[in-house]
Amino acid sequence: xxxxxxxxxxxxxETKKPKPDSETLEFGRVFTDHMFIADYTEGQGWHDxxxxxxxxxxxxxxxIIFHYGQTVFEGLxxxxxxxxxxxxxxxxxxxxxxxxxxxxxxxxxxxEELALSGLLQLIEIDKDWIPNAEGTSLYIxxxxxxxxxxxxxxxxxxxxxxxxxxxxxxxxKEGIHPIKIKVESDYVRAVSGGTGTAKTAGNYASALKAQxxxxxxxxxxxxxxxxxxxxxxxxxGSMNIFFKINGEIITPAVNGSILEGITRKSILELLRHxxxxxxxxxxxxxEISSAYENGQLEEIFGTGTAAVISPVGELNWKGEKMVxxxxxxxxxxxxxxxxxxxxQTGKVKDPFDWVIELNQNLVKQL
Amino acid sequence: xxxxxxxxxxxxxETKKPKPDSETLEFGRVFTDHMFIADYTEGQGWHDxxxxxxxxxxxxxxxIIFHYGQTVFEGLxxxxxxxxxxxxxxxxxxxxxxxxxxxxxxxxxxxEELALSGLLQLIEIDKDWIPNAEGTSLYIxxxxxxxxxxxxxxxxxxxxxxxxxxxxxxxxKEGIHPIKIKVESDYVRAVSGGTGTAKTAGNYASALKAQxxxxxxxxxxxxxxxxxxxxxxxxxGSMNIFFKINGEIITPAVNGSILEGITRKSILELLRHxxxxxxxxxxxxxEISSAYENGQLEEIFGTGTAAVISPVGELNWKGEKMVxxxxxxxxxxxxxxxxxxxxQTGKVKDPFDWVIELNQNLVKQL
Numbered sequence: 109x110x111x112x113x114x115x116x117x118x119x120x121x122e123t124k125k126p127k128p129d130s131e132t133l134e135f136g137r138v139f140t141d142h143m144f145i146a147d148y149t150e151g152q153g154w155h156d157x158x159x160x161x162x163x164x165x166x167x168x169x170x171x172i173i174f175h176y177g178q179t180v181f182e183g184l185x186x187x188x189x190x191x192x193x194x195x196x197x198x199x200x201x202x203x204x205x206x207x208x209x210x211x212x213x214x215x216x217x218x219x220e221e222l223a224l225s226g227l228l229q230l231i232e233i234d235k236d237w238i239p240n241a242e243g244t245s246l247y248i249x250x251x252x253x254x255x256x257x258x259x260x261x262x263x264x265x266x267x268x269x270x271x272x273x274x275x276x277x278x279x280x281k282e283g284i285h286p287i288k289i290k291v292e293s294d295y296v297r298a299v300s301g302g303t304g305t306a307k308t309a310g311n312y313a314s315a316l317k318a319q320x321x322x323x324x325x326x327x328x329x330x331x332x333x334x335x336x337x338x339x340x341x342x343x344x345g346s347m348n349i350f351f352k353i354n355g356e357i358i359t360p361a362v363n364g365s366i367l368e369g370i371t372r373k374s375i376l377e378l379l380r381h382x383x384x385x386x387x388x389x390x391x392x393x394x395e396i397s398s399a400y401e402n403g404q405l406e407e408i409f410g411t412g413t414a415a416v417i418s419p420v421g422e423l424n425w426k427g428e429k430m431v432x433x434x435x436x437x438x439x440x441x442x443x444x445x446x447x448x449x450x451x452q453t454g455k456v457k458d459p460f461d462w463v464i465e466l467n468q469n470l471v472k473q474l
Numbered sequence: 475x476x477x478x479x480x481x482x483x484x485x486x487x488e489t490k491k492p493k494p495d496s497e498t499l500e501f502g503r504v505f506t507d508h509m510f511i512a513d514y515t516e517g518q519g520w521h522d523x524x525x526x527x528x529x530x531x532x533x534x535x536x537x538i539i540f541h542y543g544q545t546v547f548e549g550l551x552x553x554x555x556x557x558x559x560x561x562x563x564x565x566x567x568x569x570x571x572x573x574x575x576x577x578x579x580x581x582x583x584x585x586e587e588l589a590l591s592g593l594l595q596l597i598e599i600d601k602d603w604i605p606n607a608e609g610t611s612l613y614i615x616x617x618x619x620x621x622x623x624x625x626x627x628x629x630x631x632x633x634x635x636x637x638x639x640x641x642x643x644x645x646x647k648e649g650i651h652p653i654k655i656k657v658e659s660d661y662v663r664a665v666s667g668g669t670g671t672a673k674t675a676g677n678y679a680s681a682l683k684a685q686x687x688x689x690x691x692x693x694x695x696x697x698x699x700x701x702x703x704x705x706x707x708x709x710x711g712s713m714n715i716f717f718k719i720n721g722e723i724i725t726p727a728v729n730g731s732i733l734e735g736i737t738r739k740s741i742l743e744l745l746r747h748x749x750x751x752x753x754x755x756x757x758x759x760x761e762i763s764s765a766y767e768n769g770q771l772e773e774i775f776g777t778g779t780a781a782v783i784s785p786v787g788e789l790n791w792k793g794e795k796m797v798x799x800x801x802x803x804x805x806x807x808x809x810x811x812x813x814x815x816x817x818q819t820g821k822v823k824d825p826f827d828w829v830i831e832l833n834q835n836l837v838k839q840l
Contacts, residue, residue, distance in 0.1 A: 135625065135626055136536070136624055136625025136626050137623070137624055137625075139535075139536060143535060162535070164532045164533055164534050164535070165532070165533055165534075165535055166530040166531070166532050167530055167531055167533065168530050168531075169505075169509060169528070169530070169531055169636055169638050170502070170505060170615075170638060170640070173539070173540065174539065174545065174617060174619050174675075175545075175547055175615070175617060175675060175678070176675050176678035176679050176682075177543040177545070177674075177675025177676045177678065177679040178678075178679045178682065179540065179541075179543070179679070181541055212683060213679055213682065213683070214682040214683055214686055247625070249536075249541070249625060251540060251541060253540050257503070258502055258503055259501065259502025259503075259613070259615060259640060260501055260502050261678050261681070261682070261685075261711075261712055262682070262685075263682055263686065270535055272535050272536060274536070274625060294667060295667045295668075296665055296666070296667030296668050297668075298668075299662055299665040299668070299701040299702075300662070300701075301660060301661045301662030301701060302661075302662050302663075302664075302665070302668075302680055302701070303676070303679070303680040308543075308676070308679060308680075309540075309541060309542050309543025309675065309676060309679070310543045310669070310674070310675060310676015310677070310679055310680060311676070312541070312542035312543065312544075312627050313542050313543040313544045313545070313579055313669070313674060313675070313676055314579075314668055314669040314674075314676060315627070316542075316544065316579065316580040316627070316628070316629055317578060317579070317580055319627075319628075320580050320629065335665040335666075335667060335668065335701060335702070336665075336701070336702050345627075346627055
């Protein structure tokens, strides 16, 4: 990957914040010293790309973001390893997806190369914030908000693109324990024709209620079904989902309502590289239930940036409890987890050219 | 209606802004001198209710509102009339609905009386901003945003409730002209199990795309169909919809995906008061098309706070163009419009006790 040198103004902070303890880090509560910003104005395009000290935003109360939710975001991670190299996992895929999301939300396209260049410079500046403890990483949140001061329901004529960074703890501090999932019968995440394929705020706001109900019933996530027939599997929480049934891996096909995860895509590529039988298609809960009864439901796991692999140990479908692999992580789930996290941290060879090594790239461009 | 006296701190501005010309006012671009604010903190509840000078908000870039869209809003109007009385139309219904929306979005309930009291005080302070020209009004926007600095997908532990005011021009500056509507076949606004019944940002963000496509085809709004069978009528743009077929008024029944409009509700009450035949039920596009072919499709109109009544002159369903009432406003549509706007501005007697007269109420409470 080549990067063009582009004009990003840099203003460094004069008061560096104390860094948190790597061992006690949570998710998404602490942010680094700087942030990347670019502004968009209709007729002018994106302008004033800059890295500045992390600080509050000042926005008019009538800004469209507060009322009509015209916004998109992304999530990815940078990893610091024993070899001193900082690695990013397929960041160009995030920038590409952000543009797809923006298109659905009637928002302007970003220059993906420039955004990536800004991200790499930002990480270089705040690299001391990348935690070192096993499983920790620097979470990266690019997002675009609509900033026009207008209460009419119409696409904004101005936007702000930002990237903020947050050192985050290990998702599996106490080892990988499979989670218990409730199959959601009342609430729907998304329907074909809606915004389910876009990474946009409204999808997450609407999911809170089902999550709250499931929590109270002792389930840590919900499994979403399609909004039309309420029988086909879509996603689990905010992850994609994979089933291992009778020696084959099956994941719901991209259908206009599920989010096309980058971890999902990478796992499909990895499985095909291994020549492991894998299919993308519709998967109904009836099929899952039958496979369970026949003893063929071997493994279930969610996939996403935060956990990489999140094994599912129990599925509750209208009161029917299916216990998967004795509530233990499956052998294939474990192998995928080890391989992907190994590639991300440089411990396993990357045959796909997925990883960007930060230092190397900065040498090229700065 | 009685109001309790409650402690709302008031800080008046020292620099009043110039007021816009009533004749050239647009919608939602100009705001008054003050705003109402209350803050919510988990464990403490709502606190610091205050009226302060209108000013930008300062929010951390990691605030939940920017990422996951946990927010609700309302829209209503205050009218200034020749008799010098300021009137509000059923504002308690807006506060009630805001709490219903908040429940769907896992947000805390507001004290409806206190919010209404704050609104009335705010209007009293900024009453010189209420425009006088025919058809103009003061648009009122209550909204609640999630303010916790956290990237986890979970309900926020802090919120800000605000009310801002905007003097707005007449919706029908050049008389009432029926609009052309495209029946939407590709995009879906909401589905049962989603957030369609809540007044929340994501519903509006997701609607932008279909609106943009319709605009380009010469249609000013889209008519949304249900997301499951794609055959039943839901809403038009961000309005509810009514059909007059063979002497009867029919509107889609509340079904878990349409917004329960206050104008919709008022029109149903008005029609029943008139003993006009009216039904809330499922309405399919096939039925509308048949009625059109039989010459029984007499009137169509959208209903909402902005336009009150928006007559539909043409419906385009998959290329079939149905021209309604020769592109002229129907007699019943006109009668409903005149009655409702008459009640709102005090020109027509209000037999329903819908209108709150501001001055009277403030005497009671201040």
